[in-house]
Amino acid sequence: MRIVVVGGGTGGTIVANNLSRRLVGEIRARKVRLTLLSASDKHMYQPGLLYVAFGQMSPDQLYREQASLLESNIDFHVDPVVEFKLDENRVRTQSGKVHEYDVLVIATGSRIVPELVPGMREGAETFYSEAGAVKMFKRLREFEGGNVAVVVGVPHKCPIAPVEVIFSLHDYFKARGIRDKVHIKYHYPIGRIHTIENVAKWAKPEFDRMGIEYETLFNVKEIDPVNRVVRSEEDTETHYDLLIAIPPHRGMEVVEKNGLGEGGWIPTDRYKLTMNGHDNVYVLGDTTNLPVSKTGSAAHFEAEVVAENIASIVKIGAPVRDYDGKVYCFIEAGHDRATYAMFNYQIPPDLKPASKPMHWFKMAYNQMYWTSVRGLL
Amino acid sequence: MNDCKIVDARNTFCPGPLMELITYMKQASVGDTLELLSTDDGSGADVPEWVNKAGHELVSKERVEGVWHIRIRKAK
The missing domain is CATH 3.50.50.60 (FAD/NAD(P)-binding domain)
Structure with a gap:
């Protein structure tokens, strides 16, 4: 055979x-x-x-x-x-x-297709490629304050990434001592802050505690990099100083x-x-x-x-x-805490409070992946 | 009405029925009708909410044996 x-x-x-x-x-x-x-x-x-x-x-x-x-x-x-x-x-x-x-x-x-959204390639930072992630870090490092907007294309790989990047932004600017100078606004395509209902219920109080503004039912339509405006299919718009995009994907x-x-x-x-x-x-x-x-x-x-x-x-x-339908996803809740979502076609995820040990487990998994992909784990 | 595309999002938590619908609406042409199948209780409310806000047309909505059948026409 x-x-x-x-x-x-x-x-x-x-x-x-x-x-x-x-x-x-x-x-x-x-x-x-x-x-x-x-x-x-x-x-x-x-x-x-x-x-x-x-x-x-x-x-x-x-x-x-x-x-x-x-x-x-x-x-x-x-x-x-x-x-x-x-x-x-x-x-x-x-x-x-x-x-x-x-x-x-x-x-x-799959592959990222930011070119499907006018202005996204020129106007937004993304971390879905090596070059994009390095460029995004350099932008974050030189950022001294202002409005950071996060928008989400559909469909996208790693559905947990939109909330993870929010938590990481909060902790990153906090560590630099400029969190009070940065306003973070999150935009999401459907009517709650995450597509998995239990993730949305878990993340909302975390967003509130961190002072994250959010707008739901926001599907990114176009970006105007000159005037730093992102507009939605639902006819709303947000002004930004730094825009981070989860790009849409295709096969x-x-x-x-x-x-x-x-x-x-x-x-x-x-x-x-x-x-x-x-x-x-x-x-x-x-x-x-x-x-x-x-x-x-x-x-x-x-x-x-x-x-x-x-x-x-x-x-x-x-x-x-x-x-x-089994899926298991770690969820980084910042730079020192994490939780996870495990579900299948029939059973929804049951989110546990984020903890440091789960973050350490994720750090270990980042190395264990090489054992996993060899088919040993 | 017979040649509408079926988006089968029954028994899925991620990406979920509405996110699936948005994916296929982006691929569709103006005038196309899609029928979303969903076992999510919330679809009966959150799908029409998005359809209305995004400016598309809700053609019909019914629940048969626990499954939502929601037809949407792409308007723009």
């Missing part, structure tokens, strides 16, 4: 490593060939970008060599797929090589160009994680169109289901598990 995994982010890497262990005998006996195709020879720990934006991590701490994270029986190539021929069970890569498969896993992720261009899904999101069965209409194609992580958080955590739990099911198909001819 030929298994091809497309994408070397969190989901694709965990699937490949998990499969390599479950199928070690079959791969050694040449009954199974496991190939991973990625666009990069580097692997980035994306949650670390928030720390870079506040000077708490340096950019080089975010990366490992992709090959160093993979089991040796994985046939790994830095050669991104440019063409999907799903009806012929094959993909073609940038180098022109064709890979035929019996089972395909698509985990190509990868290769998904759109190959007609696999509108907006780059592939229609996916929410339990089987197979592409609709293609039982031998699995989709996971940001790439799916599922109403599930676009986070490394979701990709991780989905990857475990996908790998176990593919291995079971090899061994007994049938999958054994459904994905239950």
Whole structure:
């Protein structure tokens, strides 16, 4: 059996490593060939970008060599797929090589598209890329006071990030001794301050205690960097001195160009994680169109289901598990406290008060990620 | 009315039904109708609130066996 995994982010890497262990005998006996195709020879720990934006991590701490994270029986190539021929069970890569498969896993992720909002690229700081996070830190460092506005594009990766950046801004300016000179205003697309009701209930008193102003039902329409004004689809506007944006996202261009899904999101069965209409194609992580958080955590739990099911198909001819929608997200509540949200399709998160030990656990997880992505944790 | 796009946001806490609807409304063309399916009790109130504030058109709203079926036409 030929298994091809497309994408070397969190989901694709965990699937490949998990499969390599479950199928070690079959791969050694040449009954199974496991190939991973990625666009990069580097692997980035994306949650670390928030720390870079506040000077708490340096950019080089975010990366490992992709090959160093993979089991040796994985046939790994830095050669991104440019063409999907799903009806012929094959993909073609940038180098022109064709890979035929019996089972395909698509985990190509998502990308930021600030250009969809007029003025966002020029007028807003963001921490969703290495260059953006470094630039944002330099802006924060030179900021001496005024109005800071945070706006949120839709859809976006890491739904917890909007509240985390607010807490970090509060603690950052407090540590610099200028919190009283900074007015922070938060803008959110729906009618409460977070999409998860229990997170909104937990965060609201924290916002009130920190003196954060907020405006809900604010979907960013355009930004006027010259006059420093951000306007909403709902016909309101905010003046700012420093604007921080969670940019809108889309799926990868290769998904759109190959007609696999509108907006780059592939229609996916929410339990089987197979592409609709293609039982031998699995989709996971940001790439799916599922109403599930676009986070490394979701990709991780989905990857475990996908790998176990593919291995079971090899061994007994049938999958054994459904994905239950599980997500676990740490929530940094500033620079020394944290909590978490764990939920699935049926059970909402039950937020606990933020604590220092949970923050220390998050700090430890920032290193443990490299064990996690190897499929060991 | 038959060719409206279904946004199935049943049994989801994050990103949640309204955030899902906004995602698909951004992808839609003016004049398109979307039908949101939601098991969130609050959708019956918070979706019309956003539709009204954003200037779109609420076509219909009904709850069938615990599932909200809310049709919205993109107006701008």
